[in-house]
Amino acid sequence: MNVSIAHLGPLGTYAEQAAINFTKILAQDIGKEADLYPYPSIAQTLKAVAQKEVELAVVPVENSIEGSVTMTLDTLWQLDNLQIQLALVMPIVHGFISCAQNVEDIKTVYSHPQALAQCQGWLERSLPNVKLIPTNSTTEALQLLKQDLTAAAISSQRAAQLYNLPILVTGINDHPENCTRFWIISRDDVSYPYHKSPTLSHTSLAFSVPANVPGALVKPLQVFAKLNINLSRIESRPTKRSLGEYLFFIDLEADACEPKMKSALAELTTYTEVLKIFGSYSVLQTVGVGNG
Amino acid sequence: MNVSIAHLGPLGTYAEQAAINFTKILAQDIGKEADLYPYPSIAQTLKAVAQKEVELAVVPVENSIEGSVTMTLDTLWQLDNLQIQLALVMPIVHGFISCAQNVEDIKTVYSHPQALAQCQGWLERSLPNVKLIPTNSTTEALQLLKQDLTAAAISSQRAAQLYNLPILVTGINDHPENCTRFWIISRDDVSYPYHKSPTLSHTSLAFSVPANVPGALVKPLQVFAKLNINLSRIESRPTKRSLGEYLFFIDLEADACEPKMKSALAELTTYTEVLKIFGSYSVLQTVGVGNG
Structure with missing residues (x-):
């Protein structure tokens, strides 16, 4: 199956x-x-x-x-x-997709807000007076383009192929990286051997900490720093209970089954309110463009 | 003037x-x-x-x-x-604004993505099959409502008054807080006495740290923790150079002119690459609804 x-x-x-x-x-x-x-x-x-x-x-x-x-x-x-x-x-390589003859003919550009933001500089330089319209996905507006020759969408090369639409400019994202x-x-409750990598290089978790305690976030981070476990990312999100209360999402460069991570995770629970461990995994680089 | x-x-x-x-x-x-x-x-x-x-x-x-x-x-x-x-x-008190007779007649709801997200639960319960359309602001779609009796917008009470539109339901946000x-x-380069508060209770700043050094973020945070300066918020943002490199935005509960903050900020520069201090200020609670 x-x-x-x-x-x-x-x-x-x-x-x-x-x-x-x-x-x-x-x-x-x-x-x-x-x-x-x-x-x-x-x-x-x-x-x-x-x-x-x-x-x-x-x-x-x-x-x-x-x-x-x-x-x-x-x-x-x-x-x-x-x-x-x-x-x-x-x-991510953004294409500027339109049925217009020239970029200058465009009056409206549709795309997902993240894609619009990623091409902000190019849009300001190339089309300073264009109207930007957010959509739910980068592909949502593609069906409009054949009727409206003054409209464009920012989407992937694959989307242009799927919808049989021309790419006027490729790689319009402001940052090539x-x-x-x-x-x-x-x-x-399931286990897949979806990766051949011998080591699971990263662990992701999230926790809440007691509110309004000086250093409440430092203590959990110190647990990892003193064991030389690199924190590759931290992101705070509101608890949605009250302004100023946060959850912290953390990515660590270690496998949760390594002995030093086991002891770090055990110590971590003494400083956190709720702790959720989302698992250990490898990271693969992959290509974005192409025929899929 | x-x-x-x-x-x-x-x-x-x-x-x-x-x-x-x-x-x-x-x-x-x-x-x-x-x-x-x-x-x-x-x-x-x-x-x-x-x-x-x-x-x-x-x-x-x-x-x-x-x-x-x-x-x-x-x-x-x-x-x-x-x-x-x-x-x-x-x-923030969101109103459900429409010229429809009943909530059940609505087929499309327009609003800013943040407002749609803040009313997600109410929308799922009250209008499970409705189409959600993101807009650039909570008020952008209001002018459409008079022509389309199956459309609604999520916006403020003041916006409904300004555009002379009926509020079908008040306070539809999922979290009353x-x-x-x-x-x-x-x-x-300017100084305003825009607040009477005798103390400036908060300071906001942002910094970048050396990449891929274990504990690179812990050290700046420790500077404040050891001086008992409460960190009320931390937010990471990408540097936009490469995936995995961040800036950190921090709010501290202290005035940058207090002696302990002065020494903390001086020590902070030894652990950060670029440090920008956005100022010290007071926080006022204010009301959202009313005639403005």
């Missing part, structure tokens, strides 16, 4: 591209084929795994320009039975 | 509400009137101050549900000549 994988839809999103890249890894590593299922939101993508509609989800976690995908972090905290199997880092990190998520 | 204040437009946004609340404080404290200038984006609102088009800007920093307003943090880091004068905390913190920003 094929592996079922949920991703943010519709077809042609960068999440679908990441899911396609992952299916190749899956075929190579465990010789299994996969079926992809687009969902209308990241929250619904993760809930589909939690509720056993699908086996896995591919969700964006962080972009090198725009930062954390907060919906992914917030949903992962809310749902109690998920774990990270693997991380994929994929370069633009990358997005995705997580492959499963339920926590 | 009146004080000129920029805010995210158009009329009826929560940023305009905060700006109106601030003008009352201004009138009380220094007996000056103010003129408000709506700008199309938060970045342009802050640039208007940096480039001396206006004296002050009112910008959202953080919401208790959705977290940081990353555009505000990123723009403040980029522009070199701004400082925080005051913080205002304002409750929903608050947004705003900063009043000026250039750093």
Whole structure:
């Protein structure tokens, strides 16, 4: 039976591209084929795994320009039975897609707010008077373009191919190093050999700390620093109870099963209110453009 | 001459509400009137101050549900000549605005992505099949409502009044404690007595740290913890150079002119690459609803 994988839809999103890249890894590593299922939101993508509609989800976690995908972090905290199997880092190359003859003819540009933000400098230089319209995904506006020759969308090369639309300019992102990190998520009661890497290089977790105690965040971080465990990322999110109360999401460069991590995690519980460990995993670099 | 204040437009946004609340404080404290200038984006609102088009800007920093307003943090880091004068905390009460007879008739709901996210639970319960359309501001879609009786917008009570539209349901936010913190920003070469508070209770700053050094973030935080200076907030933002490199935005509960803060800030420079101090200020609670 094929592996079922949920991703943010519709077809042609960068999440679908990441899911396609992952299916190749899956075929190579465990010789299994996969079926992809687009969902209308990241929250619904993760809930589909939690509720056993699908086996896995591919969700964006962080972009090198725009930062954390907060919906992914917030949903992962809310749902109690998920774990990270693997991380994929994929370069993001934005195309400027339109049926117009020239870039100068464009009056309106549609895209996901993150993509608009990632091309802000190019848009200001090339089209200073254009109207920017946010959409739910980078592909949502593509069907409008054939009727409206003054409209453009910012989307992937694959999306342009899927919708049979011309790319006027390739690589319009302001920072050529633009990358997005995705997580492959499963339920926590299953175990997949989805990665051949001998070591699980990263562990992700989240915790809340007692409010309004000086140094309340320093103590958990010291636990890792004194054991020389590198913290590769920290992100705060509101608890949603009251302004000024936070959860902290942390990525560590170590496997939760290493002895020093075991003792760090045990000590960590003395400084945290609620602690959730999302699992240990490897990080793979993958390509973003191509035919999928 | 009146004080000129920029805010995210158009009329009826929560940023305009905060700006109106601030003008009352201004009138009380220094007996000056103010003129408000709506700008199309938060970045342009802050640039208007940096480039001396206006004296002050009112910008959202953080919401208790959705977290940081990353555009505000990123723009403040980029522009070199701004400082925080005051913080205002304002409750956010979302109204469900439509010309429909009943909530059940609604097929499409328009609003800013943060407002849609803050009412997610109510929308799922009340209108499970509705289409959610993101807009650039909470007020942008209001002019559509008179023509389309199946459309609704999520916006403030003041916006409904300004556009003469009925509020079908008040207070649809999922968390009644929903608050947004705003900063009043000026250039750093000016000094305003915009607050009567005898003490400046908070200081905000941001810094980058050497990449891939275990404990690189712990050291700066320890500086404050050992002096018993409470860290009320930490937010990481990508440097936009490469995935995994961050800036840290920190709010501290102390005045930068206190002796212990002076020594902490001096020690801090030994652990940071670039350090920017955005100023010390007081925090005022203010009301959100009302006639403005």
